[in-house]
Amino acid sequence: MAEKPERGDDHLDPAVRRVVWTVLVGGMAVLFDTTIVAVGIRTLATELDVSLSTIQWVSTSYLLALGVAVPLVGWAQRVLGGRRLWMLALAVFLAGSILCSLSWDAGSLIAFRTVQGLGGGMLMPLMTTMVMQAARGQNLGKLAATIGLPIALGPIVGPVIGGLILHNLHWSWMFWVNVPFCVVGLVLAGRFLPRDAAPRMLPLDVVGLLLLAPGLVGLLFGLSNVSKDGGFGRTDVWLPAAAGVVLVSGFCLWALPRGRRALVDIRLLRHKPLWTSSALMFLSGFGLFGAMFLLPLYFLELRGHDVLGAALLLIPQGVGALLSRLVLSRFIDRVGPRWISLASFLVAALATVPFAVAGAQTSQWWLGGVLLVRGLGLGSALIPLMAHAFSGLAHDDVPDASIVSRLLQQLGGSFGTAVLATVLASGTTHAVTLADGAVAFDHAFWWAVGFTGLAVVLSFLLPAHRAQEPGATPEPPRTAARSLSRR
Structure with missing residues (x-):
């Protein structure tokens, strides 16, 4: 058994580091896939000769499969073990990706995307669960910064990869690109993930x-x-x-x-770190990820760029997200989540304002600089929330906590995108000139600013100081679970 780090030592245990990078490799396939496919919807409609409303089911079927798979993860992990479930889910996602690449029409592609969604829906909460369980309360902030990296980069790098593929290759390569991640991820999982106990039968x-x-x-x-x-x-x-x-x-x-x-122990929401962090994750879907829906459309429809051009213009935001994680990972476990969360949401809000007031003559270089700053806020906003959500939780409580936080973040992103899409549509439906369309985008961006500003205010619910000394062994909440079971 590896020795626990000395008090004040924020270096990750080598065994934990191996788990982190193993699940990141497999998880990146899922996180990039969703955004890569999103930019290819119009191309798929043209290539497969179907309407846009029909091909939209390529995304919808994947999303609905997530809704079925995510709630099952906690029970399935208790039955099979984390390593077996991870490899099974990654194999399902791999099979779905290959089948999607070989699709012969829209119907087959939609069906195979459902298979992908079942695998991806299990992988996302399981990725967080396995890392947090391996860490056993140590360096949660650094771990959140690491496993959150592809979550932040996916919506930014994915469209760039998708644009390059669609510009130079056949559309099927949008799915073939997942295969190396999955294969390498399976090899790493077989070698580095902790062995599971024998499978057991538990009632569903x-x-x-x-x-x-x-x-x-x-x-x-x-x-x-x-x-x-x-x-x-x-x-x-x-x-x-x-x-x-x-x-x-x-x-x-x-x-x-x-x-x-x-199926999911929702009593864990009585654990204050989990419910405050989850509530902010839900709200972040409005201001942060809802705006990610607006930005590509802004460059496509108002600035007149093609898919690849719009994707490339979002690169500064990805660079900012990457830089924020590299910086935060060095000190996040030494400060409380309140000020990091507050500052991150504030930066993201302020860096969205220029898009609400930009005109046709606004410099592209200026907007690129703004996106870099917005990426700094976007990349660091969720890190303290992810770390704080799991502070003080017992090993056996982590799977259900991962499911709860993941579902609320997913619903927040979906609801935020829906609200901003409605605001944008209400302004563009009757737009006659380009200026009318610009006003509609202005209104939608102001809504995004407002929701992000609300997250700034709610950040005061988070503690100003870190809850535990580095290296301290957290009290397993059974503070949250055992005490609840006695009630």
Whole structure:
């Protein structure tokens, strides 16, 4: 057994470092895939000779598969073990990627994207779970900065890769590019991830699954349709979303008295670090990731760039996100999450304002500098939240906490994108001139600024000081779980 680091030593244990880089390699395939495919939707519609509304199901089917897979991760990990589940999920994602590359029409591509989504939906929360469990409360900030790197870079680097592929290669290479990540990830997992105990039989909360999975699918499906004509007033928006709210609410009522026997132990939200961080992660979907929906459209529709040009113009934001993580990883475990979160959201908000006031003559160099600064805020905003969410949690509580935080972040991103898409659509529907379209974008960017500003205010809910000394062994919450089970 590796020795614990001395007090004040913020270097990662070599075994933990191996786990981190092993799951990052596999996780990057999932994180880049989503954004790479997003930029290729129009190309796919043309190449496969179908309408844009039909090919949109390539993204929608993937998103809905996530809603089914994510809630199952905690139970599946307890049954199979983290290593086995990781390799199974990565193999499913690999198979889905190869099948997508070989698709012969839109229907087959949509079906195979569902397979991809099932694998990807398991990989994302499991990536956080395995790293946090391996760390056992040590250097959570540095770990959050490391595993959060592809999460920040995915929406920025993905479109660049997608644009380059579509500009120079066949569309199928959007999926072939995942294969090396998956193959190398499987090899590394077989070698470096800790061995699991023998599989065990545990009862599945079938009622909880039948409530939560279709509830999430309804919410995600409804929100994915908001960008179409009619916005929130569309039947295929409010009806599935309303059904989703009812089902998720029903799951909460079902799960609360069952605790650990439920599909997801939502009682962990009584653990203050988890609920405050998760609430801010939800809100970050509005200001941070909702704006990521606006920026490519801004360069495409107002600035007249093609897909590759728009993607390349977003590179400064990726550079900023990378720099923020390199800097923060050196000291994040020595300060409290409040001030880092507050400063990050404030920088992101201020760096969004120039896009709300930019005109046709605004210098591209100026906007590039603004994107670099925005990347600094975007890249560092979620790091303290991820680290704080898991502080004080027991080893066995981490899987459910990962699911809760991941779902709230996913729903926040979907809901934020839906709101900003509605604001943008309401202004562009009746736009006659380019100036009218510019006003619509201005309004949407101001909404993004406002939501990010609200996150600045809510950052005061986070502690101003770090909760534990580096090297201290956290009290396993069973502070959050065992104490709850006694109630």
